[in-house]
Amino acid sequence: MRLKTMANPLVLIVDDEPDIRELLEITLGRMKIDTEAASSLEQAYQHLTNQAFDLCLTDMNLPDGNGIDLVKHIQQHYSKIPVAMITAYGNMDTAITALKAGAFDFVSKPVDLQRLRDLVSSALKLNKSNHAAEVKITSETQLLGDSKAIKQLRKQVIKLARSQAPVYISGESGSGKELVARLIHEEGARADAPFIPVNCGAIPSELMESEFFGHKKGSFTGAVNDKPGLFQAANGGTLFLDEVADLPISMQVKLLRAIQEKSIRPVGTENEIKVDIRILSATHKELNQLVNEGNFRQDLFYRINVIELKVPPLRERPEDIPLLAQHFLNKIANSCDLTPPHLSREALATLKNYAFPGNVRELENTLERAFTLCEEDIIQRDDLKLSDTETSNPLALQATTPPPGGVSSLEDYLEDLERKAIVQALEDTRWNKTAAAKKLGITFRALRYRLKKLDLE
Structure with missing residues (x-):
């Protein structure tokens, strides 16, 4: 047992197997981390009462309860302490239950020491950045709005940033799902590593495996060099799968295996490569319905939807429109060194009463159009052209022939x-x-x- 020093973090280890406790203590000791050990829930609760810990590592099966109980207890009474669960090998159900309960991450027995060290290092970063995250994410430049819905969303983002659980972000097109994913990454332990967004619907099906997992030179026609895939590019960070519902079934199978095994096999190779990434995913479609229709694998849905985060549509928070509108007008004006115009009372009322099927993205496009049409630095109701079904670009009306090269x-x-x-x-x-x-x-x-x-x- 090691007592906490002024300089070193302190970790609570909860496991009823002396050999496991000793292995964890030695490993963390070499990382200059102090430890306290407990063999039961009762001992763990006593330690938590008497000491301030930076992290808790707990086994699932304990003599007087289970690790999930401890996760819930810490979430309720010591929410700043991340908890990592030690699970039996291959028991993904237990791991997912722990993540849903609020665990930071999990590691399987027999414990992979490098995986353990990476997990501990990531978890200890959280306490250093937590206060800054709360300040930044509620600032005027992140997730704008004062509505109840957006305030709740900000709280959920801060909470989810403290976990490594896969998050499924649902919401309508244009509602800001990628912004939410990026904030979860930036306010979490992986902020210093890459955030790699990928639109699953924009990759040709025949190139998907190569794009995700990479390929070896000569593995197929056109593979003139070795190429790392998106999983390798996101290693240590976050891979954001936008429009995940557009993945073909054949790719869903391979993606599921990569997520479960935390390893990939580039096209044309026999060796697997370990990867350490967090998966965030999103789509505007109803994944539950696609699962019921057989168009999306239930097991993959189960893995990426450990926690669901719903982004509210703009029509459910009209009180946020004035703040958003001013932000976009300032942004547009700054881009061309002009004074931002003001919205007339009628124009603002029109915006607040409009349903915005395209959500925040449509609001920004509407204001960009109005910005170019308004006179005397005031945007009038007619400048918004919200009922005009014709193109907003007068010069684009000259386009009478299709563009060479197709729609793209x-x-x-x-x-x-x-x-x-x-x-x-x-x-x-x-x-x-x-x-x-x-x-x-x-x-x-x-x-x-x-x-x-x-x-x-």
Whole structure:
């Protein structure tokens, strides 16, 4: 037994097997970590009353109860202490139950010492960053809003950042699911490691295995070099699987195995590579329904949906719209060195009464459009064009032929048209911006904004 020194962290080890306790004490001692040991729940509760711990490692089966009881007790009375569960080999049900109860992470017997050291190091980082996380995530630049729904979401993000449990983020398109995933990563123990977002629906099915797991040179036509996959790129950090519902069944099987085994096999190799990542996933679709229809594997759903976090749609928090609107207007104005306009009372009322099926993303796009149309630094109701089903870009109306290269290049194609039209108008007016704006049928503000956006200044 080691008593806590001024410099070293203190870890509570709870296990009724003396050999396991000794192994953990020796391993942590070599990491310059002090320990206290307990062989039962009763002893653990006594230690928690008498000492301030930085981490708790507990076995599942104890003489007077189980580790889940201890996890719940610590969550209720000592919520700042992360708890890691020691489980029997291959018992994923126990591990998932522990994570749902609030455990930080788990390690299986026989204990892999390197895995244990990584887990302990990650857990001890939490207490150093926790206060900063609470301050940052409630600041004016993160998860904006004062509504009850957004305040609750901020609390849940802070709590989930203290865990390594897989989180399934559900919500409508444009509601901010990737922002939430990024915040969970940035406020957690993996903040210094990569956050790798991947849109599962944007990867061709024939390239998915290579993209996720990497490949060896010559493993297939076009594989001219060894290439690491997304799992390796996210090693030590977080892999965010956006639109996970779009994964084909064949890839779901391989993804499940990689998550369970914490290892991958690049295409064209026989050797497995260990990876240490946290999985966050999201989709706007109903995964439960897809499982019932047989279009999404139930076992994979069970693994990625250890904890579900729901992001509220914008229509359920209209009181947040004024704050969000001002934030976006400031952001747009700053990008082109202009003074942000103000919303008229009628315009603000229109925004608050609009359902926003595209959520926060649609609000930002609406304000960007209104920014370019408004006069005298005031956005009027008509500038919002919320009932206008036609394109918001007057220059885009010139597009009468499909873009070469298909739909994927539509944005670049329209930008090219816009750039050419602006340059032509400036040349026709001898580079008089006021006259060019009039010729194009847009405001001077709109022209300045587009010059900045298209890098034409």
